[in-house]
Amino acid sequence: MIEAQALTKYFGDTVAVDELSFAVRPGQVTGFLGSNGAGKSTTLRMIVGLDRPTSGTATVNGRRYADHAAPLRELGSLLEAKSLHKRRTARSHLLALAQTHGFSTGRVDEVLDLVGLGAVADRRAGSFSLGMGQRLGIAAALIADPAAVILDEPVNGLDPDGVLWIRTLLKELAAEGRTVLVSSHLMSEMAVTADHLVIIGRGRLLADTTVAELIARVGVGQVLVRTPAGTELRELLVRHGATVSSDEAGLLIVNGLTAAAIADLALEHRYAVHELTPQRASLEQAYMELTRTAVEYTADETAQRGQAEVAA
Structure with a gap:
């Protein structure tokens, strides 16, 4: 399990992560969502010990990541696909990692085949495309057969087949009882992949819930109404606070009121009403509604935040 308790990180006077607490449990895929500048990358870096918290704790299976005798067995991570020695081959890159934890070349070949890089194992990693780099990064995350996995934007650079492969892999890892935390901006992928969601904005926790619960809680669904009294019913619903649109006579799309x-x-x-059908909101709609007041970083604010992190 991965846990954050009152996790806080300052870069100078800038608060990147603010009293953030959540738990990522084994046996499910947890999506980690937030807009640019929300604090996702900083949180992930604190979990794996690359950034030191200003206060609070981040633990993996009950300990700080660095305190484990064999950390790669506890947690494998992909935070930056291209953070590797570009002159090394894919095989030698993985072998260097494997040998730190006593794994043989057999394990290297196993993960290379798992991620679809077996045929290019002896090519230098610097010649890889973004998608191939992602696959190599995922292989590195899995090299020690870890109990927990963190993947930051793992579908970047992947073609549709690769995206489907990632989706299947994440579900398989969770089905094996592993703890899986994945960050993504693709709401469509999270909707079909994640069992649970942790959503942050401006460094604070906004939601710790399932996809279905989030959509139901935010309540941004529409209701399709077919009626011969389209004009009259539209005026009535608007007077009661609804927003109503129409693509054809007698068909109303209503927001702001329930079907009941x-x-x-x-x-x-x-x-008379001939049809009254609630339309389930998408995860993207629910996410945008939830984060509406937590994504107001302007370009200048984002740049200032990045400069503060570099200076720190």
């Missing part, structure tokens, strides 16, 4: 509320109003005013 629409039905009650139509019945009260004796308007």
